Amino acid sequence: MAKNSIKALLVATLSLFMILFCNICTAQEITALPTEHHTTEKKEEKLDPAKIIMDHIKDSHEFHFFSIGSFNASIPLPVIIYSPANGFTEFSSSKFGEDGDVIYNGYGLDENKQIYSSDGAKVYDFSITKNVVQMFIALALLVWIMTSVAGKYKTGQGLTKAPAGLQNAIEPIITFVRDDVARPNLGKKADKYLPYLLTVFFFILINNLVGLFPGSANVTGNTAFTAVLGVISLVVILFSTNRHFWGHIFWPPGVPFLVKLILIPIELAGVLLIKPAALIIRLFANMVAGHIIILSFIVLIFIFGAMATVAGYGFSPLSVAFAVFIYCIEILVAFIQAFIFANLTAVFIGQSLEGGDHGEGNGHDDPIIA
């Protein structure tokens, strides 16, 4: 019996070795020489789905809506560059040419669409890019909605009379953030933090929703945007800490001494690094994943179309149906991610206010006290 199993094992090992490491000659075709490849490259570009999706997700110096053949419907945005050698320069990004390969005033776009200086100098890019324009639009929308609603309250509509119009939509959301996010986590100090929590909730929500429109920019699915929000949340959390809190970080109660030593760096990293990083990456990854899924369904039409034009047309209804389904989920995710960001910020602020593990009613398991 043992001899049989050893024999089987040896046969298996030898087979694996022979498959993987012994050389077999196969016939290979010679691919086209590089020089010929480049001249024909311009007209017959192979469809690159990953590049198309990435271009739609990333920030860019122009607002590109669609292209029909060689006509590009896009709005070029201003490029504002500071370099220590040349000071501030402003020009329209259309100066970079149709394919982005023109070098203007010594500045050009590299393959990552980043601006570089042709003499290698350090370039600080302050341009109004797609994301910046969309953030301004979202900001204008938010300020307009909020000030008009607040103005109505000043005239008594909604206080002495029943709320009307937009108040009916905004008031439940604001009371939701106040009663289910701020008050349970922050207790008596909720009203101090309510402006920040409401701002962060509504700003993320409106950028999420505007980013869902076809042709708009992917603002929240951008680590720059979420990192700034995460850092601001971290600053608010650190400002609300007290000695009690840091005492519990550096001397965790209720565990043996050796476990305390292990816990101290973990708790410290948790507060300063891991919790803000989780906030940042959670929002970024959720939004960018949703956008990638929608874009993939649309690009699938073109992939099928590249195989056979009929297949492309035939597949489009299915693809659009899937995309609409994912859109519904994405609207839900937009609300949920805004709520989660605000809620977790409130939870972490609540933890710093109470001083760590045994505050009242902040959602942690209470230790069993006999």
Place this chain on the structure above:
Amino acid sequence: MSLLNILLDASLANAGGAIGAGLAAIGAGIGIGLIGKGAAESVARQPEAANDIRGNMILTAAFVEGVALFAVIAGLLAVLKA
């Protein structure tokens, strides 16, 4: 060319990234499924608490989904950074 050459040549990183993201999806599916199961059973036992339970469920699901998306980002980096 041996099979191992072909395997390594075809960018194991791409396969690794995709498999990692798939495993993360399995983990998220199981995790959020368990959360949903717990929430549905709790609401069945005590329908008056449905609102509180729903809030807790969404919060916990966001945590689990966050972790799964860390893995997705790691897979994406594996594919993009070759």
